[in-house]
Amino acid sequence: MSCGIYIHIPFCRGKCDYCGFYSIPIGGQVDPPAVPGAYVERLLREMEERLSGLPGGETADTVFFGGGTPSLLSPLQIREIAAALNTYIGIERGAEVTLEVNPEDVTEEKLRGFIDSGITRMVLGYQTSREEFHRAIGRSTMRCDPLVLEMFCSARGFSRSVDVMVGLPGQGPVDVKEELALICRYGPEHLSVYCLTLEKNTRLASRFRGGEEFQAGQRLCMEAAMDALVAQGYCHYEISNFALPGCESRHNMKYWTFEPYIGLGPGSHSFYGGKRLSVAMPVDQYIRSDRVAVIVDPRGGNAAAVEYMMTGLRLLRGISATAMERMTGERIGEEMWRRMHELEKEGLLEVQRGGDDAIIRLTREGIFLSDWVIYRIVEDLI
Amino acid sequence: MEHIRNFSIIAHIDHGKSTLADRIIEKCRLLSPRDHIDQILDTMEIERERGITIKSNAITLDYTSRDGEHFIFNLIDTPGHVDFTYEVSRALAACEGVLLVVDASQGVEAQTIANLYLAMENNLEIIPVINKIDMPSADIDSTKKSIETSLGLDPETAVPVSAREGTGIDDLMEAIIQRIPPPRGDEREPLKALIFDSYFDKYQGAIVKVRLFEGTVKRDDDILLCATGKVYSVNEVGVFRLSLEKRDALRPGDVGYIIAGIKTVMDTKIGDTVTLADRQTVTPLKGFKDVKPMVFSGLYPVYSDEYDNLKDALYKLRLNDASLLFEPDNSFALGFGFRCGYLGLLHMEIVQERLEREFDLSLVTTAPSVEYKVHLNSGTMITIDNPVKMPDPGSIMMIEEPFVKADIITPSDYMGNIMSLVSECRGIHRHMEYIDTRRVQLHYELPLSEIVFNFYDKLKSCSRGYASFDYELIDFRESSMVKVDILVNGEPVDALSFIVHEDKARLRGKDIITRLKDIIPQHQFKIPLQAAIGSQIIARENISAHRKDVTAKCYGGDITRKRKLLEKQKEGKKRLKQVGSVEIPQEAFLTILKIG
Numbered sequence: 001m002s003c004g005i006y007i008h009i010p011f012c013r014g015k016c017d018y019c020g021f022y023s024i025p026i027g028g029q030v031d032p033p034a035v036p037g038a039y040v041e042r043l044l045r046e047m048e049e050r051l052s053g054l055p056g057g058e059t060a061d062t063v064f065f066g067g068g069t070p071s072l073l074s075p076l077q078i079r080e081i082a083a084a085l086n087t088y089i090g091i092e093r094g095a096e097v098t099l100e101v102n103p104e105d106v107t108e109e110k111l112r113g114f115i116d117s118g119i120t121r122m123v124l125g126y127q128t129s130r131e132e133f134h135r136a137i138g139r140s141t142m143r144c145d146p147l148v149l150e151m152f153c154s155a156r157g158f159s160r161s162v163d164v165m166v167g168l169p170g171q172g173p174v175d176v177k178e179e180l181a182l183i184c185r186y187g188p189e190h191l192s193v194y195c196l197t198l199e200k201n202t203r204l205a206s207r208f209r210g211g212e213e214f215q216a217g218q219r220l221c222m223e224a225a226m227d228a229l230v231a232q233g234y235c236h237y238e239i240s241n242f243a244l245p246g247c248e249s250r251h252n253m254k255y256w257t258f259e260p261y262i263g264l265g266p267g268s269h270s271f272y273g274g275k276r277l278s279v280a281m282p283v284d285q286y287i288r289s290d291r292v293a294v295i296v297d298p299r300g301g302n303a304a305a306v307e308y309m310m311t312g313l314r315l316l317r318g319i320s321a322t323a324m325e326r327m328t329g330e331r332i333g334e335e336m337w338r339r340m341h342e343l344e345k346e347g348l349l350e351v352q353r354g355g356d357d358a359i360i361r362l363t364r365e366g367i368f369l370s371d372w373v374i375y376r377i378v379e380d381l382i
Numbered sequence: 383m384e385h386i387r388n389f390s391i392i393a394h395i396d397h398g399k400s401t402l403a404d405r406i407i408e409k410c411r412l413l414s415p416r417d418h419i420d421q422i423l424d425t426m427e428i429e430r431e432r433g434i435t436i437k438s439n440a441i442t443l444d445y446t447s448r449d450g451e452h453f454i455f456n457l458i459d460t461p462g463h464v465d466f467t468y469e470v471s472r473a474l475a476a477c478e479g480v481l482l483v484v485d486a487s488q489g490v491e492a493q494t495i496a497n498l499y500l501a502m503e504n505n506l507e508i509i510p511v512i513n514k515i516d517m518p519s520a521d522i523d524s525t526k527k528s529i530e531t532s533l534g535l536d537p538e539t540a541v542p543v544s545a546r547e548g549t550g551i552d553d554l555m556e557a558i559i560q561r562i563p564p565p566r567g568d569e570r571e572p573l574k575a576l577i578f579d580s581y582f583d584k585y586q587g588a589i590v591k592v593r594l595f596e597g598t599v600k601r602d603d604d605i606l607l608c609a610t611g612k613v614y615s616v617n618e619v620g621v622f623r624l625s626l627e628k629r630d631a632l633r634p635g636d637v638g639y640i641i642a643g644i645k646t647v648m649d650t651k652i653g654d655t656v657t658l659a660d661r662q663t664v665t666p667l668k669g670f671k672d673v674k675p676m677v678f679s680g681l682y683p684v685y686s687d688e689y690d691n692l693k694d695a696l697y698k699l700r701l702n703d704a705s706l707l708f709e710p711d712n713s714f715a716l717g718f719g720f721r722c723g724y725l726g727l728l729h730m731e732i733v734q735e736r737l738e739r740e741f742d743l744s745l746v747t748t749a750p751s752v753e754y755k756v757h758l759n760s761g762t763m764i765t766i767d768n769p770v771k772m773p774d775p776g777s778i779m780m781i782e783e784p785f786v787k788a789d790i791i792t793p794s795d796y797m798g799n800i801m802s803l804v805s806e807c808r809g810i811h812r813h814m815e816y817i818d819t820r821r822v823q824l825h826y827e828l829p830l831s832e833i834v835f836n837f838y839d840k841l842k843s844c845s846r847g848y849a850s851f852d853y854e855l856i857d858f859r860e861s862s863m864v865k866v867d868i869l870v871n872g873e874p875v876d877a878l879s880f881i882v883h884e885d886k887a888r889l890r891g892k893d894i895i896t897r898l899k900d901i902i903p904q905h906q907f908k909i910p911l912q913a914a915i916g917s918q919i920i921a922r923e924n925i926s927a928h929r930k931d932v933t934a935k936c937y938g939g940d941i942t943r944k945r946k947l948l949e950k951q952k953e954g955k956k957r958l959k960q961v962g963s964v965e966i967p968q969e970a971f972l973t974i975l976k977i978g
Contacts, residue, residue, distance in 0.1 A: 004939075006938055006939060008938060064938075066938050195930075212904065212926055215928075215929075215930050216926075216929060216930070218930055219929050219930035222930070254939070255939045255941065261939055263938060263939060267938075268938060269938055269939045269940045269941070269942065270939075271939065271941065276941060276942050278940075278942065297942045299945075303945065306945055306948065307941055307945055310941070310944060310945060310948065311941060346906070368929060368930045368931060369906075369928070369929075369930070369931050370931055371931040372928075372931055374948070375948055375951055375952075378948065379952060379955075382945075382948055382949050382952050
């Protein structure tokens with residue numbers, strides 16, 4: 001059986017004002033900034049600890065380097081990690097090996113090095129190329145100007161995805177269309193479009209409150225993005241993800257379809273053997289530790305059904321009632337059908353019945369209110 | 383009896399009453415220094431934490447004077463706050479003298495004067511004590527001057543001390559012996575004792591704190607409580623040391639306790655006279671009255687399944703607090719709860735805090751209200767303390783509201799601010815006088831309803847915390863009061879209704895719906911918010927429809943976090959009250975408390 005591997009690199013050059021994730025800024029400490037060798041060494045030991053002799057005898061068909069800023073890894077470090085993965089679990093031929101790349105790290109030399117180390121797919125942390133929006137969200141990295149985008153997209157030898165953030169303070173739908181038109185000129189295989197979230201306890205949230213009007217503007221930006229990308233031939237396959245046919249992110253699909261994945265590094269998450277696990281340790285403690293502390297999420301009886309709805313409905317193709325029963329062992333009960341019927345009447349959900357099965361998916365309006373729709377479906381189970 | 387001294391300490395808040403009491407207790411060697419506890423007379427957690435005294439307490443101490451003579455000191459600690467004026471007056475009635483503490487850096491404050499009047503009404507010997515003389519900001523001369531001008535006392539009789547450092551305490555002890563008269567009374571007369579407080583013990587029932595004036599009381603006596611007319615057989619008498627200390631009998635001049643199988647403190651009314659059933663006193667003590675609540679509010683459990691717990695908790699609190707009144711109430715928006723009556727705002731705050739802290743309840747409180755006398759066209763008069771119960775405006779001929787006499791002491795620099803605050807609050811200026819070179823005392827008449835809306839906080843903020851304030855109820859006066867309803871999506875929310883003066887209705891209504899707009903979350907539809915008097919809309923706002931959720935990343939496959947967010951959302955939803963098709967957070971009901 002196949003399994004996804006997630007490698008967490010919790011280091012950044014600096015902290016972006018909107019970011020609510022745990023990461024360690026290393027910008028000022030070493031020049032050029034790099035992932036500490038001791039961290040990579042510990043990762044290798046964690047692989048030995050946790051991946052050798054998995055009960056299911058899995059091999060990895062996807063590997064995802066996420067962060068933080070995983071492009072702080074040198075090509076050599078990536079090669080070491082890949083080699084260790086091959087030793088302890090085995091990377092399948094044709095596996096998707098993704099690396100998130102910051103604009104600073106987009107140089108011909110580095111891209112070449114990443115490809116030579118086995119990376120097959122790169123995600124560019126583009127966010128916005130406009131100076132005023134870049135500044136408004138307080139991004140600590142360099143702004144991704146069109147030249148960087150061009151260099152990233154015209155390189156060969158890997159599959160390309162671009163992360164775009166919309167709904168920024170001061171941004172309107174016209175700005176979004178311009179940015180996307182620029183990106184689409186280079187034809188990346190995949191785009192992720194996220195709406196800016198004002199996370200509590202971030203510098204951005206402390207200086208910018210948002211409010212009703214801002215949220216209404218964010219929705220217009222998201223709508224503009226959806227229309228623009230679909231018009232360019234991208235398939236809107238997940239709430240925030242767009243791909244040319246056949247180019248969906250195989251690794252991320254595992255999150256949404258209940259497939260197993262194992263996360264390595266402090267702050268990483270796994271779904272394996274029907275259990276949700278996490279490594280909850282501060283980085284310095286992790287580096288010094290002899291054994292990794294893996295925490296099992298003590299999920300209640302309905303958790304699987306809740307999670308299936310929560311993740312599955314993010315895919316625009318929706319979920320099937322029989323598939324849910326097969327994957328979670330839970331049937332959709334009478335109360336849940338009643339709730340879904342209500343949402344159907346409100347135009348937020350589409351339920352297509354045929355034979356013994358039913359397909360349930362979000363409508364266009366439902367996409368914008370997905371958290372609310374999902375909450376209402378599963379409210380009884382939580 | 384010649385060697386008994388009964389006295390109390392009165393002071394403005396923070397002038398050092400509890401510290402002084404601790405020093406006096408120390409001098410009497412009740413405790414070894416090793417066992418020292420701060421604020422020894424404040425036994426409740428809330429008293430220690432907030433540094434205030436809520437209940438009257440007493441302690442019997444042994445003191446040997448400089449001449450080697452042995453004395454018994456009965457120190458009676460009183461609550462300092464205006465809400466408890468009646469309790470203070472009864473505790474003082476149990477004394478022959480009082481230590482009036484004035485902070486050397488703050489001077490005389492409004493509460494000091496109010497307490498002085500109480501002491502004078504009880505004909506007590508007053509020893510002024512100037513405290514905190516060790517502070518760099520201490521100004522003893524100016525404090526003496528204000529003792530003379532505003533208290534009318536001879537400043538040369540004042541004893542300077544530092545309770546914190548213990549200086550001057552020996553002189554004070556001698557002054558107590560020399561200046562406070564010993565009690566008088568005849569052991570052969572029928573029993574006459576004053577109840578100045580009581581508390582509930584789950585094994586012994588009500589434990590009555592008394593001061594004997596005439597006669598004796600001992601085990602197996604049948605006592606009669608004059609106000610209730612009930613008779614009980616005495617199980618035990620004694621005095622208050624660190625714990626209860628049993629005695630054969632209590633005699634005139636003694637301060638102590640009586641245990642007589644009394645089931646509830648409701649039967650032991652403060653100020654009542656205790657006498658013998660078969661040999662009654664012909665002259666019960668004067669000054670007894672039934673205390674009435676002045677401030678009212680609704681109390682509702684956040685979770686409706688906590689109603690029974692709230693009920694139990696209120697009954698338990700009342701075991702020790704006979705002035706707390708409550709009756710079941712039912713709100714459309716908040717469900718089942720209680721309408722409660724309190725002696726004042728501090729009392730209200732304390733009750734709520736104790737319910738939340740000692741009984742672990744989550745509560746929603748409605749805006750505090752006063753009692754109105756509503757005269758109907760039909761010629762009948764009803765009293766209303768709950769806005770929900772206010773009759774239709776068409777049937778009302780006239781409304782009267784309670785007025786208080788308020789005394790404010792402030793540095794003259796803030797006089798302008800305070801005058802404009804009071805006039806905003808519909809206050810009537812009576813007169814003012816300088817109490818020393820830089821401070822004035824202002825006398826006002828004010829509607830009580832204005833005071834319950836954050837008056838104290840505003841007074842403090844417009845005087846940088848320097849002004850002090852004291853009030854007492856005087857009478858009811860005709861006012862143009864109206865009831866304002868708040869409508870959410872066209873539905874009146876009963877728990878948000880309030881009674882206000884006509885001239886302020888529009889402003890306060892607008893203020894409330896503006897706040898509600900920030901608190902009520904967006905729904906899938908537009909929600910109009912309105913404030914109305916009867917059918918007339920006086921303010922409006924809209925909450926626009928919610929049309930976008932965040933579409934954040936499911937980062938690194940962290941599904942657990944996402945699921946926990948859903949669980950949290952559900953937990954939060956339990957705290958929402960459904961009104962029609964709109965869900966209102968509990969917080970909304972609190973905003974109305976913060977208005978003004």
